[in-house]
Each structure stands twice: as structure tokens, then as C-alpha cells.
Amino acid sequence: MARMPSAERRRQLTEAAIRAMTRDGVPRTTTRSIAAEAGVSLSVFHYCFDSKQELLESVMTTITEHYVAVVRDAIRPRATVRETIRAGLQAYWDHVAAHPGEHMLTYELTQYALRQPGFGHLARRQYELYAEIYEALIEQLAAGMELDPSVKVPVLARYLAAMTDGLTLNFLVAGDAGAAADILDVIADHVADLFRADT
Incomplete structure (x- = not known):
């Protein structure tokens, strides 16, 4: 070898x-x-x-890296901020559709970590990682744009994480890709309304 x-x-x-x-x-x-x-x-x-915890943390981080790379690539300036946001959401969604088993595994890992004594911090770290990634993507998106000052980036990041997390689980259960596309449109509309061009 x-x-x-x-x-x-x-x-x-x-x-x-x-x-x-x-x-x-x-x-x-x-x-x-x-x-x-x-x-x-x-x-x-x-x-x-050294431990199963270390392996599971590596698995959780790596699965997240799989789709973050494609989302980050998709968030490049487009004609409107709404189009940019929708492209990022679509890139994430394309990964869900192409790798449903991987996304199902993330939920299984969360439940496993919550049920195993001493592993709960892995589930918390998983969701902290989601929020951190969304914060970084919002910062990337905000280049040349201004976020409504009443909106806190960490709150918006957790909102986006909750929306995509819930939508992913719904899709894994119901398998309705058409409904997912409509919901992604609503999320893109809502988030786009929170940005305005720099003056």
C-alpha cells in the first residue's frame, strides 16, 4: 500500500x-x-x-463542504441580487437532488449525536457550522450591496439555515421537487428585499 x-x-x-x-x-x-x-x-x-467522535465530526464537516463549494461558486454577481440569491439556493438544491442519501445522513448523524451521551456537542457544532457558512455567504453576497440595518447577519444566517434545513427534510420525506422550487422562490424574494444597492 x-x-x-x-x-x-x-x-x-x-x-x-x-x-x-x-x-x-x-x-x-x-x-x-x-x-x-x-x-x-x-x-x-x-x-x-482517535475516537468515533472525531470521525463523526470529520464526516459532518466534509458533507457540508461538499455543497458549500458549489453554493459559493454560484453566488457571483448577476443582474439582480434576487437572481444571485436564487442561483445560490438552486446550487444547494441541485446538490440535495443529486445526493439525497448524503443529506439524509446529516439528519441521521444529528439524531445519533443527540442520543449518544457525550456526543451532543457534535450536533450543536453541525448547526453552528451551517450558520457560520451562511454568514460567510451573506458577506460574499453583500459585496456592493447594503443589508437593511435592522437585520442582523447572524439572525439572517440562522433563518436561511432553518429554511433550507426544513425544506431539505420535507423533500426527503415527500419527494416534491416542484413544491421545493416554489419555496426557494419565496425565500429568494424575501432575502432579496433585505438588500439594497450601495449609493
Whole structure:
């Protein structure tokens, strides 16, 4: 087996864990099955991760990174701020539609973390990460625009996280992509109304 830098090996194992957990569920995924999925020995897994908590945190962060990259790329200036916002929402939604199992896994990980003693901080960190990402995206969006001064960026970030989180779960349950598109339009309209061009 070729030697690989530790960070790259951790990434390989994390991606293997995502595949295994998406396929088999969190409770049925073992360190042995993750190592087999990655094509490495169990000792390599234990060298890279000290605990299950560390692995789960890496999985949560990596899944979020998967769709944040496409959203960040989509938020480039368009004709209107509404079009820019809608493009970012659509990029997120395209990821949900293309990878529903990965998004379902995020909910399973949240429930798992909340139910396991000592793991609750992972669920909280997951949602803090969502808010941090939305704050960064709002800042990116706000270049050349001014946000209504009555709106606090952290509050708007949590609003967007709650909206997309709820919509994603609704889609995973009901499977109604048409309704999702309509709701994304409403969210884009609402958020666009909070911005105005710099004078």
C-alpha cells in the first residue's frame, strides 16, 4: 500500500465513512467496514482517528463542504441580487437532488449525536457550522450591496439555515421537487428585499 500524507488519508477515510453510512446507516457502520470501504487496514483507521467522535465530526464537516463549494461558486454577481440569491439556493438544491442519501445522513448523524451521551456537542457544532457558512455567504453576497440595518447577519444566517434545513427534510420525506422550487422562490424574494444597492 502506497504511503499517503495523514491529512489525505483522513480525507480518504472520511469519504469512505460517508459512503458506508449513507448505504448502511450510522449504527450499522463500524470502523472495520469503513476501513474495508477505504481499502485500508483497521490499524490505519485507528492511526488517523482517535475516537468515533472525531470521525463523526470529520464526516459532518466534509458533507457540508461538499455543497458549500458549489453554493459559493454560484453566488457571483448577476443582474439582480434576487437572481444571485436564487442561483445560490438552486446550487444547494441541485446538490440535495443529486445526493439525497448524503443529506439524509446529516439528519441521521444529528439524531445519533443527540442520543449518544457525550456526543451532543457534535450536533450543536453541525448547526453552528451551517450558520457560520451562511454568514460567510451573506458577506460574499453583500459585496456592493447594503443589508437593511435592522437585520442582523447572524439572525439572517440562522433563518436561511432553518429554511433550507426544513425544506431539505420535507423533500426527503415527500419527494416534491416542484413544491421545493416554489419555496426557494419565496425565500429568494424575501432575502432579496433585505438588500439594497450601495449609493
